[in-house]
Amino acid sequence: MIPVTKPFLPKIEEFENYVKSIWDRQWLTNNGPLVNDLELKLKQYLNVDYLLYVSNGTIALQMAIRALELKGEIITTPFSFVATTNSILWQGCKPIYVDIDPDTFNIDPGKIEAAITPKTSAILATHVYGNPCNIDAIQNIADKYGLKVIYDAAHCFGTKYKNRSVFAYGDISITSFHATKLFHTIEGGAVFTKKPELLEKMAFMRNFGYSGPNTIALVGINAKNSEFHAAMGLCNLGHIDAILEKRKSLSLHYRENLKKLKVKFQSIDSALDYNYAYCPILFDSEELMHDCIVKLELANVYCRRYFFPSLAALPFVSRKKMPVCDSVVKRIVCLPLYDTLTIPDLDMISRILLRAQKYPVKTINKQNGFGELIANRIEKVINDHKQK
16 A cells, blocks of 8 residues: 555664663653753754744644734635644634635735735735745735734745745744654644744743743643654654655656646745655646546555645635635645655556546446456445545
8 A cells, every 4th residue: 555645764773762761861741851952953953043842733823823912813825734724713813715826825925915904913824735935925915014924834844945944934933743744753843933032932831831930921731742752853853854855856756757647736936945745736627636546546545635625615614715726625636755655656656647547437337348346446436535
């Protein structure tokens, strides 16, 4: 089976060395030495001034909204993971959706100003698949209207914008270190800011609001992470350059193989240092997408419709049509991409996709040369997929 992703895992001996040190100290959590070491090494690797390691990317978003004391409406994208919208709602704010750019899949800055009202307090934009938004345009709008900017940079480890880590932009940026990400700590995330006063505020928040052994400065939450998670991060950080290079190589190989497939790849600015976090393809038609997914699943190859559905179509928000996003979510798929994926695997996936384009599923039945067992299996996969 070829899944859409697999977590990178170092040699077990590397992890065991850190685990032994945890056993010796018996310090498991609460800002332990490995957490501090990981924070320091991440700052050095990413060349950022301030960051806090937290328990996951979703709580990082919630902390960012609360630290900036946002109220009312937050302009955001309908094309992101559901945590982006959930965090806005969880903090008592209202998401206001703006449609996306058809080439980058990021929020379209040209449509933001029309969505601003007296209740607007911030822009929360997602760097989709690790591909940075038009940061300059968004910041200019924020400055013009006195708005805060948060970036959901969950996919962005290793991406640079204007020779700086993409995490360095906005009032606060957040990222995820979940096991599905190219750099992970099993579970985890981080918040980034240029402002020391915001860092201090979020540091208190991360630990229930404690500002000292017996003093509580503000309303906080338990967003700390453990020594075991930090240990995995320290292991993986030593391999990150090789991971980034491998993903770039695989992604470019996909692009070369699939030149004749009726799909569009995400537009990436050639001036960026991009991390190739995902390999999304946008099919010309929904029918071709379904055909390709069915054929891949018959070969035990699994993709992901990511992101799906549009966040503006969720049952607990004010639903709104987003023409570009609504079209993209019906046709986009992320192909398998992970460190141990091989070129022969990738070539096989590419051949299946190209054959699916040439021989649509609707032409496959018992009468045209396919055995009953195979035809029945195809029918089952199609019906299962339609129900998803």
